[in-house]
Amino acid sequence: MTNRNERPAGADAGDAAAALEAAFAALRTEAPRPSAALMGRVLADAEAAARDGRRAGLAGLFAAVYRGLGGAPAAAGLAAATLAGVWIGASPPPVLDRLAGAVWAAPGEIDVGGLFEPTAIAGFEIEEADG
Amino acid sequence: MRPARAFGTESAEAETQLLRRYAAGDRTAARALADRLVPRLLQFAARMLGDAAEAEDVTQETMLRLWRQAPQWQPGAAQVSTWAFRVAANLCTDRLRRRRPLPLEAAPDPVDGAPGAEARLIAADRAGALAAALLTLPERQRQAVVLRHLEGLSNPAIAEVMGVGVEAVESLTARGRRALAGILAGRREEFGHDESQ
Numbered sequence: 231m232t233n234r235n236e237r238p239a240g241a242d243a244g245d246a247a248a249a250l251e252a253a254f255a256a257l258r259t260e261a262p263r264p265s266a267a268l269m270g271r272v273l274a275d276a277e278a279a280a281r282d283g284r285r286a287g288l289a290g291l292f293a294a295v296y297r298g299l300g301g302a303p304a305a306a307g308l309a310a311a312t313l314a315g316v317w318i319g320a321s322p323p324p325v326l327d328r329l330a331g332a333v334w335a336a337p338g339e340i341d342v343g344g345l346f347e348p349t350a351i352a353g354f355e356i357e358e359a360d361g
Numbered sequence: 362m363r364p365a366r367a368f369g370t371e372s373a374e375a376e377t378q379l380l381r382r383y384a385a386g387d388r389t390a391a392r393a394l395a396d397r398l399v400p401r402l403l404q405f406a407a408r409m410l411g412d413a414a415e416a417e418d419v420t421q422e423t424m425l426r427l428w429r430q431a432p433q434w435q436p437g438a439a440q441v442s443t444w445a446f447r448v449a450a451n452l453c454t455d456r457l458r459r460r461r462p463l464p465l466e467a468a469p470d471p472v473d474g475a476p477g478a479e480a481r482l483i484a485a486d487r488a489g490a491l492a493a494a495l496l497t498l499p500e501r502q503r504q505a506v507v508l509r510h511l512e513g514l515s516n517p518a519i520a521e522v523m524g525v526g527v528e529a530v531e532s533l534t535a536r537g538r539r540a541l542a543g544i545l546a547g548r549r550e551e552f553g554h555d556e557s558q
Contacts, residue, residue, distance in 0.1 A: 246543070250491075257492055263400065272421055276428045
């Protein structure tokens with residue numbers, strides 16, 4: 231250790247630089263270490279962000295499909311067609327049985343008589359005026 | 362001085378790969394990336410703010426923003442470390458502005474710029490004295506000095522983090538070093554001995 235009052239003035243700059251470098255080195259060794267609690271919070275955030283990202287990705291996929299179909303009008307048409315399909319499937323009109331029979335019948339045995347009579351479609355009854 | 366450790370090509374690519382793996386659902390990648398970045402962000406924020414709790418908040422918020430950014434991360438757009446330090450620097454700036462109505466650059470006397478700074482300088486050891494002295498520097502000088510001399514970033518990397526040119530970084534670090542050397546010299550005068558020995 232040296233008394234400052236006994237040192238030549240020219241040594242001051244060198245001393246200051248050396249002291250600063252030594253202080254930086256000391257400070258680097260005393261860097262604060264992350265606590266387990268902080269690391270836990272950071273990793274919990276990572277989990278949550280990944281979960282949110284997956285949700286957003288799925289929503290984005292649906293949005294892309296929706297846009298690809300043509301938006302609301304196309305989606306409405308698709309929904310109507312789907313409902314009609316379900317309805318026909320649940321309550322098939324007799325004409326379908328006959329049509330299926332005609333399709334699956336042996337060659338030469340196709341009978342399409344009465345296939346297209348309006349009252350033949352169950353669930354789609356058309357009221358006829360009583361004379 | 363330590364080499365610019367975070368901005369080597371190898372390290373930068375490793376961090377980018379970890380971020381991609383995290384975005385693809387790899388949990389171990391999140392842990393590995395946090396192990397790399399959290400200590401450095403915490404030190405940077407602690408030296409900028411001088412408050413451990415606030416430094417933790419800034420670190421957590423920076424990492425959260427990184428996690429959220431991961432799915433949209435553009436390869437080659439920025440290095441992960443650079444991006445993270447930039448976010449952390451901005452968060453620190455926000456907190457410092459909320460804390461003080463006047464910018465630090467307006468502080469007339471760096472030694473007396475923070476309450477109790479002189480008392481801390483006298484009482485603390487060499488590292489503590491420098492940590493306290495850092496808090497008296499104007500904010501931009503402090504950023505540049507911490508990134509250069511504690512985090513070991515290169516001047517171009519610091520320029521990217523701070524959004525300034527390399528010459529401005531050189532000027533900021535030089536002024537910061539001069540101010541710190543003056544403060545530490547003053548402390549040596551108080552103790553009447555030479556700490557560099």
